[in-house]
Amino acid sequence: MRSGLSEELFRIISDKSIIENEDLSRHTTFRIGGPADYFVRINSAAELSSLLKLFSELEMEFFKDFYVIGNGSNLLVSDKGFRGVIVTLGGEFSDVRLLDDTHIFAGAAAFNSAVANLARDNSLTGFEFAHGIPGTIGGALIMNAGAYGGEMKQVVKKIRVMESDGSEVEFSCEEAEFGYRTSMFKNRPCVILGAQIELSKGDKGDIENTMNDLMSRRREKQPLEFPSAGSTFKRPEGNFAGKLIEEAGLRGYKVGDAQVSEKHCGFVVNKGKATSEDVDKLIRDVQEKVFENSGVKLDPEVIRLGEF
Structure with missing residues (x-):
C-alpha cells in the first residue's frame, strides 16, 4: 500500500467507517471474494471529496488502487482479494425523493427497488422494469442496467458525478453514452453521486400489477x-x-x-x-x-x- 495511506484514511474518515482486511464475499451477491486492504464507507459528498483528493495526492489510480462498489451484484472478486481501497457509498447517497409530479432524484447508493416503490406510490410509470434488479442506482447507471424491455437510458434525464479532483459535474442522458450494458462511466475515473429520473403519470394499480408480474417471472425463470x-x-x-x-x-x-x-x-x-x-x-x-x-x-x- 501507499506510504501514509492508513494514517491519512483514519484522519479524514471516521474510524467506524473503515474496516481493514474486509472479506469482500460479504459485499458481493456471488458471496465470493478475498479481503480488501481497506473497506471504506462514505456517507457524504464532503467526505468523498476529501477521499478523492487524498487518493490524487498519493497518486492512486481509479480501478487499480481503489474501486467503488454498490451492492456488488455484477462483480466477481478474486480469491486473493483487492490490494487497495474498496469504497462504498451510504448515508446521503441513499436518498430517494420526489422532485415534482414526474421526476425523482435517486442517490447512487439507493436500491433500484426503493426507486421503483417510490414511483409506484406516486403513480409514476416507467421504472417497473428495474424493481427486481438487485443493485443500486450507481451500478445501474454504469452498466445501463435493463430487463423486460426497459433500461436506464430510457428514464434517466441527468447524472451527477464527482470527478477525481473532488469537483461535481452533471451530465445529460445523451452525454452519458449509454449502450448495451455500458456507459461512459464504466471506464471514467469518477464516482456517480445520483441521478434525476423522468417518468410518466400512470395508474398505481397497473404499476403494482406490472411490478408483481415481473417479479413472479423472475422467481419462476431465474x-x-x-x-x-x-x-x-x-x-x-x-x-x-x-x-x-x-x-x-x-x-x-x-x-x-x-x-x-x-x-x-x-x-x-x-x-x-x-x-x-x-x-x-x-x-x-x-x-x-x-x-x-x-x-x-x-x-x-x-x-x-x-x-x-
Missing part, C-alpha cells in the same frame, strides 16, 4: 435461490446466451461449486463454496464450448475485480 451475479453473459446480437449455452450441452455444467444454472443457463451460480477461480474457469469453458458449437463468442457481463 435461480434466485443461489448466489449469483445475475446474467453472466451479454446477450449476443440476434440470439440469447442461455439458449446457446444449453445448445452446447452445458446445462448444469460444474467447475468446483460453480455451476451453469439448471434453471436458467444464462446464470452461473454459487452452489455453496465456489471460488472466483472456479467461476472464472467455468466462464472460460462456456465461452470455448459455445464458440465450438455455434461460432458465437460470448462476452461476460460480470466484471472481474482483483488478480486472476
